[in-house]
């Protein structure tokens with residue numbers, strides 16, 4: 001080794017050790033907190049999944065098809081949705097599909113619940129957005145496995161870490177698009193609101209949010225698709241769903257199982273993508 | 285009663301506005317301020333009082349600060365220095381310094397605005413747009429719907445209440461904008477080039493509609509325009525802005541007859557004086573007429589027509605070319621003159637100059653006499669008076 005490299009490596013900055021210390025501090029002192037969150041999510045989601053699974057699948061299929069029709073006013077889409085779901089039942093992945101759907105909906109719900117208000121706050125405060133932007137970039141570019149480890153440490157194995165990891169991955173979309181939507185509201189609409197005496201809150205609810213709604217909805221669609229793309233990762237940390245058979249197939253080099261599960265995920269992705277395009281129908 | 289008053293208003297845009305103000309006090313020009321500090325002088329030293337019920341027009345080239353001054357009234361622009369007073373039930377409130385709640389109250393109940401690009405909320409129906417101000421002020425639904433319906437009828441859009449803005453033509457959209465402003469029943473109306481985005485025919489139509497509505501509504505209107513014809517047609521008073529400063533304020537005919545500087549003169553160069561001037565603006569006062577002896581006065585310099593004036597300033601006898609004349613109202617000038625008669629046309633002070641000229645033409649350039657509503661003789665218009673006014677020459 002050359003002397004310079006020797007010099008540089010003589011004392012290694014103990015980042016890993018610091019991180020470990022930080023996380024063990026969190027686990028020892030706030031275990032109750034993270035456990036509470038994990039248990040809360042798990043109980044609620046598993047309860048919901050259990051409920052849906054008690055209903056005969058065909059009824060759920062009909063309900064989802066009706067929802068597709070209601071959202072997009074398209075009979076073709078409703079039929080395609082029903083066929084897709086029946087195909088998944090035929091493959092034998094009904095339970096996994098419901099689990100995945102629950103995870104995706106929960107993750108999208110949490111992401112929107114946090115992301116939209118944060119996006120609004122950032123749109124009103126340029127300094128906040130300047131701080132947020134690198135963080136959002138980091139959340140989207142950092143390889144998922146890197147934060148999977150601390151999430152595992154804090155929340156243990158199961159549904160909760162899967163959900164949290166999914167949220168971390170998906171939440172930049174609603175933040176960004178809400179920010180974009182609110183900041184691009186035409187100035188004259190804002191002034192119309194102000195000129196007629198709107199309070200800040202009225203301005204938000206009666207002018208900014210309705211004007212930004214299509215963009216925010218595009219954020220929801222993106223958020224759902226990003227969540228779905230995390231199913232396999234979520235399965236790695238123990239969340240049930242369509243990712244499980246994929247992981248299993250990977251471990252045992254089971255080509256038929258992997259293929260079938262993969263197709264089921266693709267079918268589900270297409271259905272979600274088409275059904276959730278709320279903003280675009282309005283805009284066209 | 286004053287509805288709105290600007291007192292020494294300076295508006296400077298930009299982060300270094302304070303420096304801009306300081307330079308302004310040292311007599312720096314707009315360009316110098318921009319170059320040194322990057323601050324934009326929107327308007328400087330504006331003084332203007334607008335009376336209740338009048339239409340006051342702000343005129344000027346693009347960038348002269350019309351919008352800036354207008355938007356100071358409802359606080360859309362921050363005023364750097366000075367006072368902008370708005371009358372609220374007899375009390376003058378300074379919108380520059382008043383607390384936010386007061387400003388909101390003024391915006392909800394006292395000052396409404398009509399925008400150049402309409403600024404309708406596209407996700408709301410026509411009726412919901414018209415009700416915006418009332419909704420923001422927290423008016424109960426039933427009352428609001430009733431009032432919105434009334435306003436829509438006023439602007440002739442009651443059939444369209446369920447439609448969206450993009451389903452309407454530009455003229456109709458601006459009617460919605462007008463109805464939205466009328467709906468709050470605010471006595472003061474700010475209109476920033478409201479008809480500029482419309483094609484000429486619709487523009488003229490909406491101007492006429494505004495004038496006829498104004499007859500019953502009697503709002504105080506501050507109207508921004510860069511079109512002098514429009515300003516002369518609508519304005520009771522006109523203020524001309526140049527580079528952020530008001531260079532002249534006056535009645536339309538004052539502006540046309542007595543422009544304060546070259547900038548204003550250039551503005552009015554292409555204006556047809558016939559569309560502004562009235563008989564009163566061009567007449568020679570009865571007291572300035574040439575005495576013809578025994579209580580008679582000559583109406584014209586060529587001594588074709590003379591009146592004998594009674595003690596109550598009423599006309600006792602009239603002669604034209606030494607023969608008795610017959611009276612004809614100027615409004616009858618369209619009809620041909622009866623053969624053998626010698627008509628003397630008469631007008632009231634408000635008669636348009638165009639009508640006076642037509643009468644003169646019929647009477648073979650004989651003078652036109654002016655009477656007030658009490659039938660008293662107030663003055664006469666000769667050919668030379670008309671020519672002076674049309675050519676905008678002062679008497680030599």
Ligand SMILES: Nc1ncnc2c1ncn2[C@@H]1O[C@H](COP(=O)(O)OP(=O)(O)OP(=O)(O)O)[C@@H](O)[C@H]1O
Nearest residue numbers: 297324325326345346347348349350351352353510
């Ligand atoms: N919000 C603002 N920030 C910075 N500068 C501004 C702002 N609003 C107006 N100005 C500047 O102030 C000056 C006067 O603008 P204003 O809009 O009042 O002109 P105007 O007479 O209404 O012109 P137009 O006929 O084009 O509407 C312009 O130089 C403009 O660039």
Ligand SMILES: [Mg+2]
Nearest residue numbers: 350351352476
């Ligand atoms: Mg303007």
